[in-house]
Amino acid sequence: TDSTAGAKADHPMWSSRLAFILAASGSAVGLGNIWKFPYITGENGGGAFVLVYLLCIALIGIPIMAAEVMIGRRGGRSPINSMRQLASRDGLSKRWVWIGGMGMLASFLILSFYSVIGGWALSYVGNSAGGLFAGASADSIGAIFGNLLADPYTLLLWHSVFMVLVIMIVARGVSSGMEKAINILMPIMFGLLLVMVGYAMSTDSFGDGFKFLFSPDFSKLTTEGVLTALGHAFFTLSLGMGVMMAYGSYLPKNVSIVKTAVTVSMVDTAVALMAGLAIFPLVFANGMEAGAGPGLIFQTLPIAFGQMPGGVFFGTLFFILLVVAAVTSAISLLEPVVEWFEEQKGISRLKGALIGGISIWLLGITTILSLNVWSDVHPLAMFERFEGKTIFDLLDYVTANLMMPLGGLFIALFVGWFMSKQAAENELSIGNGVAFNLFMFVLRFITPAAVLVVFVYNLM
Numbered sequence: 001t002d003s004t005a006g007a008k009a010d011h012p013m014w015s016s017r018l019a020f021i022l023a024a025s026g027s028a029v030g031l032g033n034i035w036k037f038p039y040i041t042g043e044n045g046g047g048a049f050v051l052v053y054l055l056c057i058a059l060i061g062i063p064i065m066a067a068e069v070m071i072g073r074r075g076g077r078s079p080i081n082s083m084r085q086l087a088s089r090d091g092l093s094k095r096w097v098w099i100g101g102m103g104m105l106a107s108f109l110i111l112s113f114y115s116v117i118g119g120w121a122l123s124y125v126g127n128s129a130g131g132l133f134a135g136a137s138a139d140s141i142g143a144i145f146g147n148l149l150a151d152p153y154t155l156l157l158w159h160s161v162f163m164v165l166v167i168m169i170v171a172r173g174v175s176s177g178m179e180k181a182i183n184i185l186m187p188i189m190f191g192l193l194l195v196m197v198g199y200a201m202s203t204d205s206f207g208d209g210f211k212f213l214f215s216p217d218f219s220k221l222t223t224e225g226v227l228t229a230l231g232h233a234f235f236t237l238s239l240g241m242g243v244m245m246a247y248g249s250y251l252p253k254n255v256s257i258v259k260t261a262v263t264v265s266m267v268d269t270a271v272a273l274m275a276g277l278a279i280f281p282l283v284f285a286n287g288m289e290a291g292a293g294p295g296l297i298f299q300t301l302p303i304a305f306g307q308m309p310g311g312v313f314f315g316t317l318f319f320i321l322l323v324v325a326a327v328t329s330a331i332s333l334l335e336p337v338v339e340w341f342e343e344q345k346g347i348s349r350l351k352g353a354l355i356g357g358i359s360i361w362l363l364g365i366t367t368i369l370s371l372n373v374w375s376d377v378h379p380l381a382m383f384e385r386f387e388g389k390t391i392f393d394l395l396d397y398v399t400a401n402l403m404m405p406l407g408g409l410f411i412a413l414f415v416g417w418f419m420s421k422q423a424a425e426n427e428l429s430i431g432n433g434v435a436f437n438l439f440m441f442v443l444r445f446i447t448p449a450a451v452l453v454v455f456v457y458n459l460m
């Protein structure tokens with residue numbers, strides 16, 4: 001076996017396989033499932049898109065997740081230092097360290113705007129509980145959203161509350177902070193989601209919602225839709241950025257990586273589908289459009305809550321659910337940055353969480369201003385493809401369309417072609433038969449090809 005493998009002796013560990021599964025699921029399940037998945041499914045016509053998305057998760061998402069967790073556990077450190085460890089152990093170029101570095105940078109950038117959207121969700125808990133949506137017209141509900149985006153001070157307030165929550169949890173450390181918070185938050189989230197689906201089932205339009213999600217109409221599927229599905233598979237599973245590496249570095253040796261990756265992916269997929277089953281019946285029951293875009297849950301859905309019996313209660317539950325999901329993902333975005341700070345001499349976890357968190361909070365202010373005061377600032381307007389993009393749009397674009405797929409590509413290439421095959425066998429411990437060879441085949445050929453297609457398409 002690989003005797004030098006794994007974490008330093010004083011490195012903390014998840015207390016069990018379940019704790020890791022909950023944490024990794026907490027990272028995966030987030031705004032991507034409850035906000036993004038329903039609206040991109042709505043925009044891309046439903047069933048056929050969902051089918052392609054499911055294929056992407058199974059064929060590309062699961063192998064990359066296993067690869068990332070494997071790198072993290074074998075390296076036992078922050079993404080950058082795990083890559084450094086593994087590259088030197090297998091006599092490879094130091095340039096592989098860039099995978100970890102790019103991932104950390106992507107975490108940093110994503111969290112800066114993810115927190116602003118998390119802030120929208122926080123403010124909608126108050127809006128909903130305060131009865132702002134009850135009986136309100138579509139126009140006035142649209143105005144609530146418009147006014148929020150136009151007001152930098154309110155946005156800053158909620159962005160700050162969100163970041164303080166995240167910093168506090170991460171600063172307390174793996175077992176007493178993150179694990180404890182996640183153990184409480186994840187079950188609450190599942191409970192709330194079940195209540196929401198239960199409510200949707202009681203409406204007359206549940207069948208329509210179900211059909212929209214699960215009966216594929218391939219005439220509605222576009223090339224763009226296929227590529228969106230693949231890109232979303234990365235985002236929704238938190239892949240290509242080292243987050244799963246950082247979490248994997250806390251995974252005990254005896255836990256099966258394959259089983260774990262499959263479970264986490266299934267949980268994430270189940271939540272996305274349940275969110276769809278909770279949302280589309282309400283949309284259809286109120287005669288609204290599935291293809292409303294990013295405003296689907298902040299503008300369309302509140303209209304439905306405003307019309308339905310018990311809407312204040314269910315609406316408030318829904319936005320609490322969104323906040324919980326966003327917080328557990330945000331924790332995972334801060335963790336790699338903090339883990340790296342902690343490895344630097346003389347920086348405590350608390351200090352690292354503060355330095356990292358405050359810098360991210362500051363960067364988030366550019367996203368807030370992009371929505372109002374700076375909405376006409378287009379820093380890369382000299383390039384045609386970036387013409388109308390604000391700083392917020394650019395942060396979103398560069399991370400999701402460039403950095404994550406590139407990270408995924410290099411992770412697949414690293415494990416598929418460069419890392420010691422023996423080490424991969426040891427880590428996976430599924431022998432070296434059909435399953436192992438299929439896994440390696442996917443990482444060597446299928447994943448790189450798929451990612452390259454998306455990447456080239458995005459650049460064109």
Ligand code: PFF
Pocket residue numbers: 027028029030031032033107110235236237238239241243329330332333
């Ligand atoms: N997977 C999260 C979601 O679906 O909302 C978003 C995310 C979290 C992306 C962590 C990337 C990441 F590293």
Ligand code: NA
Pocket residue numbers: 027028029030032033235236237238268
């Ligand atoms: Na997700």
